[in-house]
Amino acid sequence: MDATGPAARRVLRPPADHRLGASVRALTFSRYDPCARIADGVFWWATRTPDGPATLALRPTGGDLVAEGYGPGAGWVVDSADAVAGLRDDLTGFAELARSHPLVARLAARHRGLRMPTTGLVFPRVLRAILEQKVTGTEAYRGYAAIVRHFAEPAPGPVRSLLLPPDPAAVAAAPYWVFHPFGVEQRRAETLRRAAALADRLQRCADSAEATRRLTAVPGIGPWTAAEVVRVAYGDPDAVSVGDYHVPNMVTWALAGEPRGDDARMLTLLEPFRGHRGRVCLLLAAEGLHAPRYGPRMPIRSFAGY
Template sequence: MTGTAPTVGRVLQPPAGYHAAGSLRLLAMGVHDPCARFVDGTFWWATRTPAGPGTLGLRRVGAELVAEGYGPGAEWVVERADAVAGLRDDLTGFAELVAGHPVLDQLARTHRGLRLPATGRLFPRLLRAILEQKVTGQEAYRAYAATVRHFGAPAPGPVRGLWTPPEPEAIAAAPYWVFHPFGVEQRRADTLRRAAAVADRLERCVDAVEATRRLTAITGIGPWTAAEVVRTVFGDPDAVSVGDYHIPNMVAWALAGEARGDDSRMLALLAPYQGHRGRVCLLLTAGGLHAPRFGPRMPIRSFARY
């Protein structure tokens, strides 16, 4: 931990009704994310920037949002603070688009303060997405937290236990078996190492379209992983996580009253909301409109001894 006083600060003016907690929580993997979390009402986000590690603190003061930066990357994170907070998210035309569906119309009104963040840093989100592939949330969190703490470093700033994400070079150079004690099998470890080897090129992507194309060209990365990444790196409101275990059922249930749906049915139901299909899924999740559950949950497995 370094530097308890902010290097640079900025005051942001969110729109009326802005929901800071709901918007910023989209950046964290649960309440104990090693790189992003709320502490005493302030949201802390640590990342690697072109200038070095940086930590951003965001807190509400009345109607304003105060941004403070720490570390070598402080100026970078503060300059991007409005995007990280979701304040560059453009909802123009969305209310009109969903006005014809009573469920979506109500959700859009109820959660009108929810905004999509756009961090501008691709590899940290990609690392997490790869570790989330085809496993339970508990397994994914354990693998993610262990990987960050093994390869990362304590983040600059006043928050104990906050970590800067790993350097891609360290991930790329590690043999696959290093990840086994973290609960990561060779398939995901190899995918992560391949992605880390081209991280510089990925970070130079200018938009979600280019990033999706480059990501899905990497063996082991499909549309689900790409969508999970570009939704928060570029704030892409149209990114749909095709291949998800739960989302097709949720969409089918909420939009058509069908307890089960596959990817094809999901995309057909979302088609009228082109341009905001990912936002529709986000609203359904925020509204808790999950499909009925049938059968057992996915079991938790361990690869630590493999």
């Protein structure tokens, strides 16, 4: 720790049932994420803002939530702190939709303090989503952590081990083989480099629909990756990760008692919740629901011999 205090500060007053940890979990890639973590109840999030690097601390104090910002982008992250904490999450109409299915209604009540965060920042989520394409979670995290540490840039603020997400320009300039030792094959590496080169354009979207169009125009980015990005960057409660390995089975099992389902069946079951379909998936995941497992898990691959 150092003695430098925050450059910006703001006190938020969340609802009494707000669950900070659950709400910001989408912004952490495991408890060992080099860019974000929860320590002693405080959420620390390092990022690159339009005003420069910044670290946001969200600290529950009594019934308040104190937001503190460090670095050149401190004002930006503090101004966005309520969105990052999920306090701008708009649940309008969801309670009525949830009543159409008894399980969803119960989960909406049980997890009512769970809110969807909005970061307003596209590339950090693009980085993670591309690395999660068609691999295990362990593979994805290893690649993500290795890339962040390869381009290591310390985050401002008192947490010495916190790092900033890579600068898109640095990622775009790196040849694809730089990523190979991190377990990232050429296909994902090239997709990441293309997205990094377009980071400024991807950031300048009016809404999640425009962002989805621009993202899916990038070779190597499809509906799954775009949904993973806009659900967090824009807080889109309707974004469904079509093409996911697990989500269709989770949805069909939870909503219809069917242990296996495809994307078409999943979307049919989610249709009554249009506008909040991604929120329903989030609630099912928060409850820990999953379909019965009949086969072996996806193996972890190695690129060491290539």
